[in-house]
Amino acid sequence: MAHEHADLHDPETDPLATYVLEPDDVRPLLARAVAGPGHATHAARAPFTGAPIAAVPLATPADVPAAARRARAAQRLWAARPLRERTALLLRVHDLLLERQSDVLDLLQVETGKARTHAWEEVGDVANAARWHALRAPRLLAPRRVRGLVPGFTSVRVHRHPHGVVGVVTPWNYPLSLGLGDALTAVVAGNAVLLRADPQTALTLLWAAELLADAGAPEDLVQVLVGGPDVGMALLEHVDHAAFTGSTASGRVFAARAGELGVPVTLELGGKNAMYVADDVDVEAAAAAAVRACFGSAGQVCAGIERLYVHEDVREAFVAAFVRRTAALRLGAGLDYRSDMGSLASAEQLARVVEHVEDAVGHGALVLTGGAQRPDLGPYFYEPTVLVEVPRDARAFGEETFGPVVAVHPVASDDEAVAAVNDSAYGLVAAVWSADLRRARSLAARVRAGAVVVNETHHTLWGSVGAPIGGVGASGYGRRHGREGLWATTWEQAVVVQRGVHAGRGLGMAELHGLGTEVWPRVLTRALELQRALRLP
Incomplete structure (x- = not known):
């Protein structure tokens, strides 16, 4: 598109009508796709409209x-x-x-x-x-x-x-x-x-x-x-x-x-990422961050939060603030910055979200806000949803939903919180909120996750490009970002050079072996003991 790109947003027309691209608009891009002669084609559907x-x-x-x-x-x-x-x-x-x-x-x-x-x-x-x-x-x-x-x-x-x-x-x-x-x-x-x-x-x-x-x-x-x-x-x-x-x-x-x-x-x-909210937090600040962490990209982000563990001493205040902020999110389709959350990406994603919420409710969970599709906005829109009392046998308890759904669980102590956060096959990202940074760092070190963010969301982790990002357990292995x-x-190659060998006065293995099969091990033993005494690595 670079210079001859399609104008996808025409305020003079119905905005939704502009989400289908004409062939001439994207032909230069399509030419870059690697495909053999007689290839098949695929027309993805625009989540805002469902049209190809x-x-x-x-x-x-x-x-x-x-x-x-x-x-x-x-x-x-x-x-x-x-x-x-x-x-x-x-x-x-x-x-x-x-x-x-x-x-x-x-x-x-x-x-x-x-x-x-x-x-x-x-x-x-x-x-x-x-x-x-x-x-x-x-x-x-x-x-x-x-x-x-x-x-x-x-x-x-x-x-x-x-x-x-x-x-x-x-x-x-x-x-x-x-x-x-x-x-x-x-x-x-x-x-x-x-x-x-x-x-x-x-x-x-x-x-x-x-x-x-x-x-x-x-x-x-x-x-x-x-x-x-x-x-x-x-x-x-x-x-x-x-x-x-x-x-x-x-x-x-x-x-x-x-x-x-x-x-x-x-x-x-995958991930079923968790955030712990301790009893000393500013509940409004923690709630605002939790909204960003749970509902960014409609929850379709591997580093997003789907489990919230809140200390019982602040549970009522935090949940009230979190639900209020969640309910205030602006949903919408538009190529502008007026919406806080967009659509799910496909019918398959919507079906998974609906299934998880209905299954949780069927097992006794309560919906504090959300829990409904929004076909008035587009075919795959789903309200940001907060659940409580989600039992262990509900799919939303341990399976990755990958949508705008989060379950809130009370905990009575830091130890209970760490145990709950770690009670998962996944281990990608976690978050800890506490006014006491020493306490938060100590808790973070006990969490089994590839990265733990203190007093913020995964956005600060992702933006810290020097920090490696990756998971443990069912969340994978290896890292992106950082060195x-x-x-x-x-791949690494070691090149080892021994000096002085050709001059006949070096300390190469040939000279050491020339000392005799009984002498050279004693020489190396003494050398190892000396390096240990001098603390040479």
Whole structure:
């Protein structure tokens, strides 16, 4: 779209009529999709209206080998370029993304149904991450020295090399953040990327591919294949590393196949994230944050909160504030900033949310606010919903809902809260609220989650790009962001050099072995004892 983009918001017409794109508006984007001749197409439906958006060419597993060959050819040339050229690309992406944000914000809203403020979070995230990686990569990818066997004689340097071709399997809920964001991390390390886009949000990622091209990315360095799970699985046979974001069930299948092929993977999977509200909080501040954490992107975010554990001493005040703020959220469809929450993304998402709420109520739960569909706003709208008295045998108690539904549970102590938060197979993100930061940090250290946020929401975690993000247990393994996320797209090589051997006066293994099979172990034993005494690592 870049310069010749569709004007998706025409105030002179019915706004809902503008959510269907004409073929000529998106033809330049569709041309970027990797698909063979005679390909099938898929027209995702706009969540705001239920109408088809645009017919996007679908890739098949048969399209993957040729795309991988092109990616390998592009990667060899890209990895040979100076690192400063790769970081400069990220900075140009940063600038162009902010300059053209209105285009992609429209696409994000049309394809996901999220409110514009939540769509902007994706733009801000990718720009923030692009800048961080561009400025930090030179230090993080530089060779580093480590101590050798014989100090002064053995030198060791550890080098990082790009894997080669990285496969990125991205879901529909955060296509720009999880698709373009992961691609940029791999690219700055010297990799090429095969990016499998979900058909629901394919246009956003095809727009991202055009942005990369305009920023100067070589042809075929990042290719977008639109398709289902079969395409994602096919990538594993042709890549050197893969990053998967999606459900726990799908991620386990993906990881099993990767294990058979010997392909290293990082997985960010599901979550049933919890927040604990201690008895010393400012209930209004905590309630306001809880609303943001629970209902951002209509709850369709893996780091969102679905379980609230509130100390019984402040439960009544907190729940009153939380319900009041939740009920005041403005729901709506519109390519502007007037709505606080948008739509669910699809009929399937709506059905899951309805099922979880009805099941909880059927098991005795109470709805304090919400709990209803809003067809007057659009086909997939559902009110932000607060439940209490949700029993353990209700699906919403332990299963990920992935919608605007949260259950509030009272607890009598910090210990009970920690036990309840940890009572889950998942372990992605958690939050702790307390006026006593020492207490909060202590509680956070006891929580089994890949990240714990104190006195805020996951937004501050995600925005802290230097911090690694990832889960434990059923929430996956590996990390994105931080040095760990960058290093995951590389492999390490140790180069060990022994000095003085050719001069005949070194301390190489040949000289040590020349002392005799009984003497050299005693020499090394003494050397180890000396290093221990000197506290040399």
